[in-house]
Amino acid sequence: AYRTDEGQPWVLPVVKKVEQMIANDNSLNHEYLPILGLPEFRANASRIALGDDSPAIKEKRIGSVQSLGGTGALRIGAEFLRRWYNGNNNTATPVYVSTPTWENHNSVFMDAGFKDIRTYHYWDAAKRGLDLQGLLNDMENAPEHSIFILHACAHNPTGTDPTPEQWKQIAAVMKRRSLFPFFDSAYQGFASGSLDKDAWAVRYFVSEGFELFCAQSFSKNFGLYNERVGNLTVVGKDTDNVQRVLSQMEKIVRTTWSNPPSQGARIVATTLSSPQLFDEWYVNVKTMADRVLLMRSELRSRLEALGTPGTWNHITEQIGMFSFTGLNPKQVEYMVKEKHIYLMASGRINMCGLTTKNLDYVAKSIHEAVTKIQ
Amino acid sequence: SSWWSHVEMGPPDPILGVTEAYKRDTNSKKMNLGVGAYRDDNGKPYVLNCVRKAEAMIASKKMDKEYLPIGGLADFTRASAELALGENSEAFKSGRYVTVQGISGTGSLRIGANFLQRFFKTSRDVYLPKPSWGNHTPIFRDAGMQLQAYRYYDPKTCSLDFSGAMDDISKIPEKSIILLHACAHNPTGVDPRQEQWKEMAAIVKKRNLLAYFDMAYQGFASGDINRDAWAVRHFIEQGINIVLSQSFAKNMGLYGERAGAFTVICSDADEAKRVESQLKILIRPMYSNPPVNGARIASLILNTPDLRKEWLTEVKGMADRIISMRTQLVSNLKKEGSSHNWQHITDQIGMFCFTGLKPDQVERLIKEFSVYMTKDGRISVAGVTSGNVGYLAHAIHQVTK
Numbered sequence: 001a002y003r004t005d006e007g008q009p010w011v012l013p014v015v016k017k018v019e020q021m022i023a024n025d026n027s028l029n030h031e032y033l034p035i036l037g038l039p040e041f042r043a044n045a046s047r048i049a050l051g052d053d054s055p056a057i058k059e060k061r062i063g064s065v066q067s068l069g070g071t072g073a074l075r076i077g078a079e080f081l082r083r084w085y086n087g088n089n090n091t092a093t094p095v096y097v098s099t100p101t102w103e104n105h106n107s108v109f110m111d112a113g114f115k116d117i118r119t120y121h122y123w124d125a126a127k128r129g130l131d132l133q134g135l136l137n138d139m140e141n142a143p144e145h146s147i148f149i150l151h152a153c154a155h156n157p158t159g160t161d162p163t164p165e166q167w168k169q170i171a172a173v174m175k176r177r178s179l180f181p182f183f184d185s186a187y188q189g190f191a192s193g194s195l196d197k198d199a200w201a202v203r204y205f206v207s208e209g210f211e212l213f214c215a216q217s218f219s220k221n222f223g224l225y226n227e228r229v230g231n232l233t234v235v236g237k238d239t240d241n242v243q244r245v246l247s248q249m250e251k252i253v254r255t256t257w258s259n260p261p262s263q264g265a266r267i268v269a270t271t272l273s274s275p276q277l278f279d280e281w282y283v284n285v286k287t288m289a290d291r292v293l294l295m296r297s298e299l300r301s302r303l304e305a306l307g308t309p310g311t312w313n314h315i316t317e318q319i320g321m322f323s324f325t326g327l328n329p330k331q332v333e334y335m336v337k338e339k340h341i342y343l344m345a346s347g348r349i350n351m352c353g354l355t356t357k358n359l360d361y362v363a364k365s366i367h368e369a370v371t372k373i374q
Numbered sequence: 375s376s377w378w379s380h381v382e383m384g385p386p387d388p389i390l391g392v393t394e395a396y397k398r399d400t401n402s403k404k405m406n407l408g409v410g411a412y413r414d415d416n417g418k419p420y421v422l423n424c425v426r427k428a429e430a431m432i433a434s435k436k437m438d439k440e441y442l443p444i445g446g447l448a449d450f451t452r453a454s455a456e457l458a459l460g461e462n463s464e465a466f467k468s469g470r471y472v473t474v475q476g477i478s479g480t481g482s483l484r485i486g487a488n489f490l491q492r493f494f495k496t497s498r499d500v501y502l503p504k505p506s507w508g509n510h511t512p513i514f515r516d517a518g519m520q521l522q523a524y525r526y527y528d529p530k531t532c533s534l535d536f537s538g539a540m541d542d543i544s545k546i547p548e549k550s551i552i553l554l555h556a557c558a559h560n561p562t563g564v565d566p567r568q569e570q571w572k573e574m575a576a577i578v579k580k581r582n583l584l585a586y587f588d589m590a591y592q593g594f595a596s597g598d599i600n601r602d603a604w605a606v607r608h609f610i611e612q613g614i615n616i617v618l619s620q621s622f623a624k625n626m627g628l629y630g631e632r633a634g635a636f637t638v639i640c641s642d643a644d645e646a647k648r649v650e651s652q653l654k655i656l657i658r659p660m661y662s663n664p665p666v667n668g669a670r671i672a673s674l675i676l677n678t679p680d681l682r683k684e685w686l687t688e689v690k691g692m693a694d695r696i697i698s699m700r701t702q703l704v705s706n707l708k709k710e711g712s713s714h715n716w717q718h719i720t721d722q723i724g725m726f727c728f729t730g731l732k733p734d735q736v737e738r739l740i741k742e743f744s745v746y747m748t749k750d751g752r753i754s755v756a757g758v759t760s761g762n763v764g765y766l767a768h769a770i771h772q773v774t775k
Contacts (some may be wrong), residue, residue, distance in 0.1 A: 001440060009438040016436075024434050029410060029419040032629045035390055068477065068661035074459045075660055086379050107659035111488075180377070211377050226666040237376040247384035254387055254509060255516040261665040262630035291662035 001225055002190075002288050002321070004354040010288070012223045014280040016269045023338040028266075031257045035250045039064020039229075041265035044272035045231035048183060049199055050212050056206050056235050063246040064235040065253065066260045067086065068233055070186045071104060071219030073232035077182060077213040078112035080245070081251045085180065086145045090135055091115045094146040096138065098122035100346065102156045105149055105184070120148065123158045128314040128326045130160050132169070139173045145180065152185035154320020157348040161191075167201045171208050181205055186217040191320045193289035195282075212237050218268050220321070221285050227264025292321065295354040302363035323349050331369040339365040388508055388748055395747040404744035405762055407753040408502035409562070410725045411629055412692055415759045420692070422627050424684040428674040437670075443665045444654040446475020446635075450669040454620055458589060458603055465610050469643040472650040474657065475664045476625050477633040479590045479621030480509065485636045486586065486617050487517035487655050489633045489649075493583065496549035498775075503527070503539070505551070505750065507560045507588070510553065526551070532718030534564050540577060548582045556589035556618075557602040558724020561752035565595065571605045577611050585614055590621040595724045597693035599625075601685065615639040622672045624725065625689050631668025631725040632688055695726065699758040706767030714774060725756050735773040743769040 004010045022028060037044065042064035056062050067073035078095075078232045086093045091113045096322065097105045098252070099119040109117055120142075121134025150170075155161055162170060174181060183205075188198045202214050218229040232249070236242040253259070271277045293316075300315040315323055326345040327335065335341045341362060354362060381695030392408025414420045430614070445451065451473040459466040476482030482530045488499075500514045503526030505596070509523050524546065554574075559565055566574060568579060578585050587606050593599045609616050615638075622633040636653070640646040657663070700720045707716050719727055731751035739745040743765060747753045760767060 009440050011436075011439055015439075019433070023429060029421050030630050031419050032390070034394070035387065069663075070664065071658075071662040072660070085377060086744075088380075104659060104662070107655075111656070111659040219441075224439055226439050226663070228661060228663070228665040232396050236378060239382070241376045241378040244383050246380045248381055250387065251384050251512070252516075254390075254480075255513045256481070256484055256660065257477035257632065258509070259390070259630070259632075261477075261632045261667065263667040264665065290628070323436050 001352065002220060003355075005160060005291065005355045007353075007355055010223060012281070012284040013265055014271055014277055014284050015223060017280070018267050018277065021270065022102075028293055033066070033262050035253050035259050036064070036246065036267055037260045038262065038265040039272055041269040042066055042231060044253045044269055045216055045218070046233040047270065048195060049188065049202055049233050050206060050235070051196065051199065051203055052249070053201070054206065060239045061236050061242055063236070065232040065234070065246070065249050066265055067215075067230040067232050068228040068257060068260060069230040070184065070215050070248065071108065071218055071230070072228065073217070073230040074105070074108045075112060076249055076252055076256070077232050078109050078114070079256075080249050081147060081180070082113040083252075084245075084248060085147070085298055091172055094143055095359075096117050096120045096142060096146055098151065098155070100149075100157055115176060118142075122155070123160065123324060125326070126148050128165065128311070128324070129317070130162055132162065132166050136169060139177060142177065142179060143261070144178045146178045149184050150181055150201050151199070152183045153186035153329065154191035154322075156320070157322045157344070157346060158324040159318030159320050160314075160320045161202070161350065162323065164200060164204070165167060166275055167204055171189040173194035173203055173204065173209070175208060175210070178363055180212055181212040185214050187220055187320050188216065188286040189221040189282075190289055193286040193293070206235050218264070222268055222271075222281070223266065224245060224264045227266035227267070228261055229268055235370040258273060271303070292351045295351050295359070296323070299363060301356060302359060303366060305365060306367045308367040312355050321351055324353055325349055325366070327366070327369060331373045334345075334369045335365055336344070339368070341365055378576060387633060392746050392748055395740075399744050399746075401563065401744035403765055405757060405766060407745060407747040407757045410624065410754050410756065412627060412725070412756040413759065414430055415695060415761070417759050417762070420627055422688045424688060425546055425627060425671055425673050426683045427672045427684070428678075428681060431672055433676060438637060439666075442475070442583055442669075444657050444663050445650060446664045447666065447673055448708065449631070449677060451635055452477055452518040452606065452674055455637055457676060458592065458606055458620055458637065459609055459610065460600065460603065463610065465639050468647055470640050471637055472640065472646040472649065473635050473637040474653050475669055476619070476634040476636045477661070477664060478623050479588065480513065480621035482621070482634040482636040483510070483513050483588060483634065484517060485653060487514050487519060488618055489638075490551060490584075490586075491518040492600070492656070497547065497551060498549045499547070500553055500586070501546055503555065504706070505561060506553070506555070508748075509512035510588075512727065522546075524649035525560075527564055527728065530732065532564075532728060534566055534570070534723060536566070536570055542691040543574065543577050544581065544585060546581055551584045551586055552578060553586045553588060554605070555771060556587045556592070556606050558591035558594060558726070560590065561726050561748070561750055562722070562728040563722030563724050563726045564728070566605070568608075568656050572607055575609050575614065578609070579612055579614050585616045586607055587618045589623060589775070590617060591624055591724050592620070593625040593686070593689035594693055597690035599689070606708065610639055614637065615641070616696075622668065626672055626675065626685065628668045628671060631671065632665055633668030633672045684726065696755045699755050699763060700727065702760065702763045703755075703758060703767055706764050707771060710771035712771045712774065725754055727753050727755050729753055729770070731770070731774070738773045739769055742770070745769050
């Protein structure tokens, strides 16, 4: 979760404002939402992902399912794919997740019934970057129709994203081999500060004619973690196909949670549908993104100034909440035990934990870890 | 060509679909007796005063939006358990239970169903009363369980087929799962009397069945939360370690906030901890952690003495209005000149009433009178008001005379 420079949780000012508006509106009640969710939320959420000028939206070949956070959107998508993709109830369709990935990806698809969850190359520890060749090779060798979980931006946990040119190569292979793109978009806006930039990959795939799913989370970019606001965007070939897909997703939703929670969706819908509130939100999002970007550049410059062995450009080339520092497990242990800096054994740090007050200490500690421990 | 060419159009959801059809109707006399959402005597949704107060308190506290634990808001789950089990319950006081927050009743049922699929070793079979809430079957099926039935409703008398139920339950293979509606049976409104519950508990215990209670209307049936939870508490007192799904959609009017809970009564606190760990493993890949808003409201109400008192009064008020509408419907039917016996309307309890109407009669009510209900003849009495009860009686009489 995001933290301010004081190390505190941050409720976005626009969220506070909209919550007050909702609290003051006596015409509102707590009635059930439709199964697929609040219509104004669904339309706006998908518009954010696909872009105002999205041809898919204009051609009315998109659908949306309001979900319980990004996890819920992934689960509904996974349950649907297991029932209807690549045949009927084909639990043998391979599902590919990146190495590494958010660990819950595996559980979501397993619990949805998929029996064959595989990995694709992603993180190159030696060069501390994307193993593009490994990734492309895995896609070439994957059985046709395999499902690939792609991180739309701010890859969790490495912070390493393909460049637009690399995404183009990925899309070309996926198209040629009929692989299904399932995007996980948990950080749109939060990563670069630009909604459009962070959605570039998703939109590119749409422009290339793919049918795809995109699981969206509003936990981070709206700071609405505990309200469970998410959306599954479905892009199809035409209206008719999308309508049938949505009708089957409705059945899945009905046996999982019946209909989604209203509070978070109302906040997001109200914000996104008002030009003024939308602008305020954008500023709030940029505040968060900019602080993280600042911490990245400050950490990198300190490490370089200290002459810490190795290269540290990956700290600023990576993006989003997390960074794969490249520290090995022994160095991590040193950080935890001797310096009381908590990070994952993988070397992943949460950039939100950095503040102007602790930057020096963290940089010095990394320096010590790298120089003392090999 | 599309990946989805072979995907069939799903049928509209029978229950929520009724409301959607109602909304499209332009007849000014239309009545929505479909989904079980309470309406006041003006036919309007009712936001409880205690809910508004709780919301104001929450707004003033300026809390953060950090993730809840996977198992939900602790103050909420503890208060939910206490509400169901009773504060003097040995099971509650000893801590030999686990309660996790669920996405209202459906989500809680589904967590339980998934848990049973993974950990209930002795049977795949869940026995539902005939009839049961329409969504029970697909929930358990999607979780990987099989559905069976025991006799429950007697269409000849529009009341409980007690001997049929006892006969069927006594033949359920040992160590199977039996689902019971704690109170205000949905869709029939027919509940066993306490004496009958005692006999059912005895046979459930004798056959070593897992009793899965669905309690969506605590407070709504009789207006008394303790009376409505009597069966749940009796089973536990008889040494039956039940599992339980609770909803706060109706009794607190928190429908769209999705406040609910799933409880497992265990042998001891240690077992409860182990069960809890497995429930979390099921929840995490579904939606990670539950939504806070409804749980916070419910928790504040249950844990603040003044608000709790106010809530008890309001829930009784809702139950009383429903009981009064039942009475008025029967007297209006008599006034219309109906010769049928409509006593079951006042004998039944809770939000729903199994009118005994046949599908073709229901279709006429919808098409000719814009009176919307589910095909099984179930009406939501909560949708009846003193302003429209006459019209309803008239319409029912027209299709049944």
